[in-house]
Amino acid sequence: MDETKIDWAQRSLAELATHIVAVHHGYCRRELPRLSELFAEAVKESGGRYATLADLLAGFRRVSRALGSHLLKEESILFPLIERIEAAQEAHTPPPTLCFGSVGNPIRMMVLEHSEAEVELQKMRVATRGFQPPEGAGPKLMELCRTLRAFDDDMTRHVELEDQSLFPRAVAAEQKALG
Numbered sequence: 001m002d003e004t005k006i007d008w009a010q011r012s013l014a015e016l017a018t019h020i021v022a023v024h025h026g027y028c029r030r031e032l033p034r035l036s037e038l039f040a041e042a043v044k045e046s047g048g049r050y051a052t053l054a055d056l057l058a059g060f061r062r063v064s065r066a067l068g069s070h071l072l073k074e075e076s077i078l079f080p081l082i083e084r085i086e087a088a089q090e091a092h093t094p095p096p097t098l099c100f101g102s103v104g105n106p107i108r109m110m111v112l113e114h115s116e117a118e119v120e121l122q123k124m125r126v127a128t129r130g131f132q133p134p135e136g137a138g139p140k141l142m143e144l145c146r147t148l149r150a151f152d153d154d155m156t157r158h159v160e161l162e163d164q165s166l167f168p169r170a171v172a173a174e175q176k177a178l179g
């Protein structure tokens with residue numbers, strides 16, 4: 001399925017959240033361990049020839065660690081909440097009452113975490129001139145750069161779907177359900 005051909009504005013928030021979890025969270029869970037292995041192999045292969053690799057690995061570890069809990073928070077707290085808000089709006093019943101106030105509060109937290117990941121990814125993009133392998137790179141380092149670029153592209157799309165579609169629509173649905 002080519003998600004860019006889907007008009008997400010016409011789909012329910014529940015469908016969009018399910019799609020994000022299946023496609024983008026699934027991608028992270030598959031690719032983060034693979035990237036970790038590729039880093040180890042590329043470090044071994046290059047034998048300390050590329051100083052940037054250590055910085056790249058440190059940045060990747062920060063993103064990977066932060067993403068682990070970020071995905072869980074979305075899946076176990078925020079997305080189910082968004083589905084309940086949408087259901088309340090459709091049923092013309094009051095939105096769920098939350099211990100943390102409006103849904104805008106956990107959303108702000110997730111948006112902040114997206115920005116933190118973006119700062120790390122931007123540093124990695126700059127250091128590698130868009131994930132280009134250095135001159136004389138071996139096959140593992142080439143594969144690492146390719147996989148990092150694909151990961152970066154997927155993150156861009158993932159964050160765009162949440163920040164520009166799912167989250168603002170959830171805030172609007174809560175407002176509507178509040179009447």
Ligand SMILES: [Fe+2]
Pocket residue numbers: 020024025071074158162
């Ligand atoms: Fe997500």
Ligand SMILES: [Fe+2]
Pocket residue numbers: 070074110114159162
């Ligand atoms: Fe997110």
